[in-house]
Amino acid sequence: MLEPANVLRLVHALVGVWFMAGLIGRWVTLAHAARVKDISALRQVLQVSARFERIVIIGSVAVLLLGIVTAIAQGRPFLGPLQGAPVDWLFVSLLVFISAIPLVPLVFLPRGKVFDAALEEATAQGVVTDRLRTAFRDPVVFAAHVYELGAMVVVLVLMIAKPF
Numbered sequence: 001m002l003e004p005a006n007v008l009r010l011v012h013a014l015v016g017v018w019f020m021a022g023l024i025g026r027w028v029t030l031a032h033a034a035r036v037k038d039i040s041a042l043r044q045v046l047q048v049s050a051r052f053e054r055i056v057i058i059g060s061v062a063v064l065l066l067g068i069v070t071a072i073a074q075g076r077p078f079l080g081p082l083q084g085a086p087v088d089w090l091f092v093s094l095l096v097f098i099s100a101i102p103l104v105p106l107v108f109l110p111r112g113k114v115f116d117a118a119l120e121e122a123t124a125q126g127v128v129t130d131r132l133r134t135a136f137r138d139p140v141v142f143a144a145h146v147y148e149l150g151a152m153v154v155v156l157v158l159m160i161a162k163p164f
Contacts, residue, residue: 005073012066019063020156022055023149030145034136039128046119064097089158096158100151107144114138 029049036042071078071090080091118135122128 005070008066008070008073012063012070015059015063015066016156016159018055019059020152022052022059023152026052026056027145027149030136034133037128039122039126042128043119043123067094067097087164089162089164093155093158096151096154100148103144103148107140111135111138111141115141 026049029045029052033042033045033049036045068078076090077083077085078090078094079085080087080094085091115132115135115138118129118132122132
């Protein structure tokens with residue numbers, strides 16, 4: 001019989017895979033969308049991207065909560081030195097994961113509003129506008145996506161390798 005902590009660890013890992021698939025899927029579909037020249041085709045690609053975005057949103061919350069619950073079930077001090085334990089891969093993973101959270105209110109939400117306005121303007125005109133192309137090439141959003149994906153890869157490597 002599987003112990004509850006092991007079942008939680010398995011579910012946490014599966015949700016983590018689902019979350020990473022959402023990050024990568026969003027990345028691929030947005031890259032494709034940025035190259036589409038027809039506004040109706042672009043909107044269709046963005047609908048696919050929105051599905052991946054939902055996976056990212058739900059998956060990020062779920063993987064964080066499941067990770068914390070799993071650590072508690074295993075008796076692991078996931079807060080490391082704040083719980084009198086040494087700094088280990090679990091604590092560092094938590095810090096790296098949490099470091100990406102401010103990207104949502106500081107970058108993704110405000111820049112998303114700018115993008116949405118450009119998309120609505122382009123839709124009303126029936127063409128992909130320069131303003132929309134510029135919104136797709138926003139270097140701040142690109143850097144935030146790179147950081148977000150990179151941080152999650154670091155967390156994944158820490159979870160697999162458990163280097164310390």
